Amino acid sequence: MIRLFTALLATLMLSGCMSLNSVSLTQIPSDKGQLVSAKAHDWVFLGFTTQNNFVNEAVNNLKQECPNGKLTGVLTKHQTTAYVLVFKREVIASGYCKKA
Amino acid sequence: MQKLILVSALLLLGACARLDHVQIGDIDQSNGALSPISVKVSENGVEMAVVAGVAAELASQSKRNQQLKEIRDFLALINMGPRTGNPVFFDTYAQNVLDALYQQCASGKITGIRNIREGKTYGPVSGEIVRIDADCIL
Amino acid sequence: MNFKLVFTLAFTLLVTGCTHSIHMVHTDGFGASMTPKTESTKIVEANSEQTVFLFFAFDTDYVDQAKADLESKCHGDLQAISTQYSTSHGFLHWTNKILMKGICAS
Known part of the structure; x- marks a missing residue:
């Protein structure tokens, strides 16, 4: 019984509920390049955090995936x-990376 | 009084960053060197109904408690509508972001625009922020 | 409800009268073909709104109206554009607002 309870508790704690806060898409030309992607995240305990720096991190990671190219x-x-x-x-x- | 100090201290210490909306535009690194530019505007936001609700919880007299609850309900009624973050009293604070962004880039060519709507929250009070980060093509 | 409460409510109404909320500001269109700021470029703007009573709204045509209005104000190239969507809150109703600004190169 304790094992079952522990397993249930662990499952509950490890499986998160996901929600989408915002989404956007820019124009896609017919002559598109290679698909590249990047992500960044942060962990927040009880909603307490003082910064949103992970957004910049995601952008920088995306830029690094397409050096000297154009992302559309x-x-x-x-x-x-x-x-x-x-x-x-x-x-x-x-995004689609079109190298210069 | 002790309760009030405790709640105030918690509110002041519990400054939280909130991220509502992020949009990343096309990033062109093929037309020259990039220089980061940014426009950030903000306005004070306050959720008066929550303030009245907290005050009602703190009120020791039941009569005062009841009055504050009525004020809270009244505030909720007179400020109906969808909201992102806490309401603000002036909605003109973000109307010049386009001009400000354009002025920061002499070539006029701007790429990698990040449109960010965020907030710094101190309990029922907050700083409601509109931030546009971008790169100017030199 | 006593006099004090009525007074407080009236005072609160006066002080907090109308609150607002900016939901998003979107800026786009400064591409590689963008012209630098000169005398031939000017900023044009258009706004429109929709009043909603008790959640009853049946269209979002006010957004298209703002766009059409913005286009009519620029006879050249409408380049970078910013779009602001906000709401002004009120008693049992609210007003959705769209503000569009663009850089017009003629």
Whole structure:
């Protein structure tokens, strides 16, 4: 019984509920390049955090995926996964990289 | 009084960053060097109904408690509508972001625009922020 | 409800009268073909709104109206554009607002 309870509790704590906060997409030309993606996240305990720096991190990661190129069709997802008492905030960005 | 100090201290210490909305635009790194630019505007936001609700919880007299609850309900009625973060008293604070962004880039060519709506929250009070980060093509 | 409460409510109404909420500001269109700021570029703007009573709204045509209005104000190239969507709160109703600004190169 204790094992079952522990297993249930562990499952509950490890499986998060995900929600989408915002989404956007930019124009996609017919002559698109290779699909690249980048993401960044931070962990928040009880909603307490003082910064949103992970957004810049996601953008910098995306830039690094396409040096000297042009990124179009940028899909941005800002999502939150809620675990017990803890939240994972995440920005996932992808786009088509056309090298110069 | 002790309760009030405790709640005030918690509100002041519990400054939280809130992220409502992020949009990343096309990023062009093929037309020259990039220089980061940014426009950030903000306005004070306050959720008066929550303030009245907290005050009602703190009120020791039942009569005062009841009055504050009525004020809370009244405030909720007169400020109906969808909201992002806490309501603000002036809605003109973000109307010049386009001009400000354009002025920061002499070539006029701007790429990698990040439109961010966020907030710094101190309990029922907050700073409601509109931030546009971008790169100017030199 | 006593006099003090009525007075407090009236005072609160006066002080907090109308609150607002900016939901998003979106800026786009400064591409590689963008012209630098000169005398031939000017900023044009258009706004429109929709009043909603008790959650009853049947269209979002006010957004298209703002766009059409913005286009009519620029006879050249309408380049970078910013779009602001906000709401002004009220008693049992609210007003959705769209503000669009663009850089017009003629």
